[in-house]
Amino acid sequence: MTSIREEVVKYIKKKYKASPENLWRSYPDYAVFRHDDNRKWFAIIMDVDADKLGLPGNERIDIIDVKIDDLMLRDILLQQEGYLSGYHMNKQKWITIMLDGSVDLQQVCRMIDASFLDTASKKKKDKFRQPKEWIVPANPKYYDIEAAFDAADEIDWKQGAGIIKGDTVFMYVGAPVSAILYKCKVREVDIPYYYEDKNLKINALMKIKLLKRYKRDAFTFERLKSEYGIYAVRGPRGIPNSLSAALK
Incomplete structure (x- = not known):
């Protein structure tokens, strides 16, 4: 034995x-x-x-x-x-x-x-480490993420610091939308890519797969601020448990 x-x-x-x-x-x-x-x-x-x-x-x-x-x-x-x-x-x-x-x-x-x-x-x-959940911003001035997810359910995105394969990212689309619109799973990370201009620098990409869509009025910035204490979404950030439960 x-x-x-x-x-x-x-x-x-x-x-x-x-x-x-x-x-x-x-x-x-x-x-x-x-x-x-x-x-x-x-x-x-x-x-x-x-x-x-x-x-x-x-x-x-x-x-x-x-x-x-x-x-x-x-x-x-x-x-x-x-x-x-x-x-x-x-x-x-x-x-x-x-x-x-x-x-x-x-x-x-x-x-x-x-x-x-x-x-x-x-x-x-x-x-x-165990998989984590993140809010990731998408600025429609630079990239039309809505059109991208209308065309395909899997896209490449700028890899955020600390994000690994298996994590969940909730895509927050900036003004004029100002709301979380998508729930995605990170399928691949560290995809070689380099781009830099005065507004944006990318050192690597991650591949994200669309899991769920949210209505524009469901998780607005005003709601994130008033109910969940999120006052800015300038880069990848973790989310409170209460918001995680609501997004499910």
């Missing part, structure tokens, strides 16, 4: 392509997992005597240490079975999880995911 420790190692190898590194001759069963670019650790698996963890008994217990930046969550987890202060790590920034079944495998994997993102470079965070 496969142990939880073996399942955890298998999960990290499959999802993050990170292999265990055994750095200490004296502790051959200690395994570190780190990022391939910034070389930061995001997990370390060890087997430790129970009494060194402040637990009764003298058997060796498999544990994993992961990074945790949310101190409130850390304090909550430490009240639960299977979680301990970071063993041999910064106890404010790391937490120990026992791999004895007291914490189910799915939750252990979620904690590894959070640690991976907490320690990742910006480029890698963008690659592995």
Whole structure:
């Protein structure tokens, strides 16, 4: 029967392509997992005597240490079975999880995911983060997006900073329309393209697919301002949960 420790190692190898590194001759069963670019650790698996963890008994217990930046969550987890202060790590920034079944495998994997993102470079965070929703402006003075979506349901658009494949963009068409008209899914990013004039600079394009149309009077700028606190749409920006729910 496969142990939880073996399942955890298998999960990290499959999802993050990170292999265990055994750095200490004296502790051959200690395994570190780190990022391939910034070389930061995001997990370390060890087997430790129970009494060194402040637990009764003298058997060796498999544990994993992961990074945790949310101190409130850390304090909550430490009240639960299977979680301990970071063993041999910064106890404010790391937490120990026992791999004895007291914490189910799915939750252990979620904690590894959070640690991976907490320690990742910006480029890698963008690659592995969950999809986000954005409002993206379209200025009809420079491009007729309404005509473009009347002709096709998939178009190329200037790629906004931070937007990745899988994100959702709500296209806000500027004056004289001044309203959100389209919901789109980002299908492709980093399409090579360069353009620059006195009003516009483009370094890359993204491909967006039309999912939904909105009436011109549904999500006007006045409504965005009065109901959702959005006072300007000058570039790609996130949206509040209340607006996200309304747009669905």
